[in-house]
Amino acid sequence: MSELFDVTIIGGGPAGLYSTFYSGLRNMKTKLIESQAQLGGKVLLYPEKMIWDAGGQPPILAHKFAEQLINQAKTFHPTILTNTKVDFIEKDSNNVFVITTNDGSKHYSKSIIMANGGGIINPQKLEIEGAEKYEMTNLHYTVQSLKPFHNKRVLVSGGGNGAIDWAVELLDIAEEIIVAYRKDQLSAHEAQVVRLQESKKVTFLLNTTIERLIANKEKTKVKQVVLKKHDTDQTLLHGIDHIIVSHGYNRDASLEFANNSALKLKDNYYYEGTATGKTSQEGIFAAGDILSYEGKVNLLVGAFQDAVNAVNSAKTYIEPTADKIGMVSSHNEKFQEKNRQLIKQMLVQ
Template sequence: MRDVYDVTIVGGGPAGLYSAFYSGLRNMKTKLIESQKELGGKVLLFQEKMIWDVGGQPPILGSQFVKQIISQAKTFDPTIITNTKVDFIEKDDTNLFIITTNDGVKHYSKSIIMAVGGGIINPQKLEIDGAEKYEMSNLHYTIPSLKPFQQKRVLISGGGNGAIDWAVELLDIAEEVIVAYRKDQFSAHEAQTARILADSKAKVLFNTSIERLIPNKEKTLIQQAVLKQDGKEESLLQPVDHIIVCHGYNRDASLGFAENINLSLKDNYYYEGTSKGHTSQEGIYAAGDILSFDGKVNLLVGAFQDAVNAVNSAKKYIEPTAESIGIVSSHNEKFKKQNKQIIRQILVEQK
């Protein structure tokens, strides 16, 4: 017998995770499919960055924010599948969606919310033979913790926002920050660029790229980077404790199925839709970065509103007599038991 869900959410970033919470709030049987091994989406790339712009939320590390939104998403026990990629979506003659994943499994759903964000994000790797050997030691494409960089000499390759933001973060942590960029000026925000250029702990090398990596005797760590500056190879750094590569990202949003289900795209990538989360295909809704509409808020906070609207639209689609919006949490009976437990705990702590 087929296990049919009210809604299947494709994508486990903030928009997808909040959609999972809100669909549970609306009594919908929910499944979430995420292509990566971990939930959290793009925030996983910036786990040591502080997030300030979520309403009512004190400044919070990206890593802690991810933990909290995952916990929230699991409030109503949705089915969550990770490390699984959606390959194909079709609709049968009963208007049921059949979602086929890369493992050959078919998933059945009355509605779908696309929350794939920037797609499957993979950092552009350093194109040097043997570089992959050091990805588990001191060659980095993401930074889950700043602790390993304390009082170390750190080489950052890149000159965009990602590279310069990390350089600024490390100024008060590392012994020295060296930024090597292949062009003659940074493409990052002016304020961050000015900080790096003015700080004595930062060494900036323009028209420079990494050409070779020289390991230690055990060949377990990079000990030295051989750089090419203005077309000349020169050993500029010895030793190098860590290298951070910020060359941008390759993205695969798995949009191959968009044509099959007649989803209209903007700029050959984003789903054209409405502020209510509608796409060009009835029964398929979208939330977060992947959705484009007039008045779109392209910030983390916008993902929450997108998620609510997409869930409400999906609810009305599968149950036309349902209310257009869910009951607010302060009056919602679904939280009655949890509220009592939380209030009891607060009273204990106040004694």
Template sequence: MQHVYDVTIIGGGPAGLYSAFYSGLRGLKTKLLESQPQLGGKVLLYPEKLIWDIGGHPPVLGEQFVKQLIEQAKTFDPTILTGTKVDLIERHNDIFVIHTAAGEKHYSKTVLLAVGGGIISPQKLTLEGAEKYEMSNLHYTVQSYKRFVDKDIIISGGGNAAIDWAVELSPIAKSVTIVYRKENLSAHEATVQEALDAGVRIECNTTITKLSANIDKTAIQLVTCENTITKQSYTRQIDEVIVSHGYSREASLAFDEAIAIPKKDDYYVEGKATGETAQPGIFAAGDILSFDGKINLLLGTFQDAANAVNSIKTYLEPTAYRHGMVSSHNELFKEKNRSIIEKQFAPAH
């Protein structure tokens, strides 16, 4: 049998990554399993969006924030496996057996669920042949603003993400047009007004009905749109197409019959602010966890993670301190602090 870990964290987004750091801080033997090839969770969808609402932290790009989270998570050398999709969790006496889609088994004394909203994937444009343009100028997320400089852009979608991208791209693009199938956008009014003030063209009751390729068939050159009420169509030349129709969620994680955890909306785990669930040994943190007073922001995610890990520590060691010691007085950081200070004040050569 493989090594048995004190805690296995399922999910490598902000909740899982901070939990990995904090569990190391509390001296727990830790493993983290992430289904995607990369760590970072939903933040990876918005690598160039600025994150403002992290306490004491200046605005930081999503991509940089993920890098910092990963570096922090590795502080105490947890075992981290990406591309590892968990299908089933079983309980054998005091040990949880975690089964993966690849047929592997992982063994752990506790499990920390940090799977957020599940495995998400963008809802694709349902037009024949659209997939062939995904490697050129059909986008389901904005990875880099540079490619949109001085371009004519059309964005399909009326939610907050679509409008946010329109606002952020409008200063660098030649033009930005939003098309939305309904009569009114579903984004926040203030953001919609910001888009209008930035010169974004908004066309409601409008859908994309056809994509036409350039002469060498490698990219979209023309987009045909139709008014859903009048049925009138028009075709315009375009450089880049962004589709923001939301995300589908795969909630494939299952438990054996011996593990019963109440859920909210058939997905989110009902629990406590301490990260405890109704099932002893299974804890949760981040978006997956539902409780009264929940804060669905990054700052709430970090508190969830710390609370869950502290609960795990006392579950495994009932006489342990309920909370971890602050870093300024924690023996674990003395050597690390000394190394950082020495580098900071080392004489320049």
């Protein structure tokens, strides 16, 4: 058998990263497997967005927050694999989980924490002929930087939280913002919608979809957009500099379990479990968006509590006599030397 780990965490988003940190805190030999090339999960879909709702953390750009999560996850030197997709999980005769990845490798673990969130996430593309030609110029499904939108006319297609959050981020940057949404009412958080409604630079076009893209002379960028208002059958033509399409994401969650390890699902996707991170299968725990239970907090901050609970449950699963919870960091012996080093650094400064 290859190297055996106490816990293998599947998914490198916030829940998986904090699970990795906390399992190290609990003296567990830890492996993290992430399918994407980068760690950070959905946070990296919005690198230029400000995160306000992490406890005790001042407002911070998403990419910086992800960087801090990654650094924290590496505190206790876990084994981390990226660009590695888990295809199959089963148990062998020794009650050890055998995890098979897309390259044919097998990984062995006493317990598993599923933190694969929305699975492998790909944005839903604009279903208009030739739209893909403009993805390298001014048609965007994610926004890596807000600089290109300075003093520009921007069309945001979508009315959910993702679309409206982007529109709010652009309020002090873009010259004009058009929000086009296929339904008759925006579905985003009310406070964000109100912020847009209070701005004179925002135009709302409800019951409206993009019908056609008109290129510039060089055929390199979208110059105008033909919109269709479905409630009046009216066709509108708008000149734009950029389009942000936020129509949600397609999820690839093609991970399979052996028949004796099939987990109970809610809505054919989420793992049914408990607030302590337990699933319907012994030894398999879950944290973050993938886990469903009564009282679930579907926010970024909820992922951290899920992670702690899942790790504590995994710890007592493989070591029944272990403490049910980890010692707080201010008294934990694993931090004593690190604290001394940090204090020395502060005194030098």
